[in-house]
Amino acid sequence: MLIDTHCHLDFPEFDPDRDEVIERAREQGVTSIINVGSNILSSRRSLDLSLKYQNVYSVVGIHPHDADSFDKNAEDAILRLAENEKALGIGEIGLDYFKNYSQKDSQLRLFLYQISLAKKLNLPVVIHTRCADQDTLRVLKDTMPIKVLVHCFSSGLEFLEEVLRLGFFVSFTCNITYKKADLLREIVKLVPLERLMLETDAPYLSPEGFRGKRNEPMQVRLLAEFIAKIRGLTFDEVAGRTTQNARDFFGI
Numbered sequence: 001m002l003i004d005t006h007c008h009l010d011f012p013e014f015d016p017d018r019d020e021v022i023e024r025a026r027e028q029g030v031t032s033i034i035n036v037g038s039n040i041l042s043s044r045r046s047l048d049l050s051l052k053y054q055n056v057y058s059v060v061g062i063h064p065h066d067a068d069s070f071d072k073n074a075e076d077a078i079l080r081l082a083e084n085e086k087a088l089g090i091g092e093i094g095l096d097y098f099k100n101y102s103q104k105d106s107q108l109r110l111f112l113y114q115i116s117l118a119k120k121l122n123l124p125v126v127i128h129t130r131c132a133d134q135d136t137l138r139v140l141k142d143t144m145p146i147k148v149l150v151h152c153f154s155s156g157l158e159f160l161e162e163v164l165r166l167g168f169f170v171s172f173t174c175n176i177t178y179k180k181a182d183l184l185r186e187i188v189k190l191v192p193l194e195r196l197m198l199e200t201d202a203p204y205l206s207p208e209g210f211r212g213k214r215n216e217p218m219q220v221r222l223l224a225e226f227i228a229k230i231r232g233l234t235f236d237e238v239a240g241r242t243t244q245n246a247r248d249f250f251g252i
């Protein structure tokens with residue numbers, strides 16, 4: 001049993017064959033899928049998917065890329081979506097100073113609003129952070145206690161240590177299979193199994209051997225096998241523990 005804790009099946013890339021993608025995942029043992037929104041429209045679609053498919057759950061939120069257009073209407077819309085019982089968390093939220101598609105101060109304002117929403121509704125948060133680790137940590141520290149999953153971990157060792165010290169969870173995608181990802185592979189080995197989760201971030205980040213193609217939740221199996229191999233564990237140990245972590249974290 002596996003859980004893809006982060007993918008984007010609401011994206012148009014999946015319009016032609018969404019049913020088959022979900023079925024293929026199930027055949028590979030990916031029994032639950034958490035679909036993560038990135039703006040109001042995508043969060044609404046994400047919630048619709050989770051209402052349509054019993055084994056799909058949703059996380060709703062506005063990505064930092066869209067922070068500049070955040071307004072009162074968006075605030076109300078995200079609150080209404082988050083109140084649905086199939087919305088299991090707020091995400092993906094955070095800070096992205098790499099692309100800087102939105103101003104830093106609007107990113108911070110949006111991040112703070114969505115954290116306060118998560119706390120009000122007693123939901124966990126799914127964090128996107130890129131080239132903004134210090135600000136991300138500062139904001140999260142100021143709002144403790146809060147349940148945090150750092151998605152698509154791609155930072156360094158120092159950030160990992162801090163994140164673990166604060167009690168947060170960390171998820172990795174299939175990008176750890178890439179030839180040049182030696183550092184990430186070392187980091188994957190350092191995360192205690194009880195803090196680890198698996199995700200595809202599909203349609204992005206297809207594993208080595210499939211690069212350039214659309215990724216799918218079924219590849220969580222390949223990811224679990226890969227992590228088992230580099231950590232010297234069995235597939236069942238990795239699958240069992242990461243699935244339990246996701247169940248506990250999201251309350252599935």
Ligand code: NI
Pocket residue numbers: 006008036092201
């Ligand atoms: Ni994502």
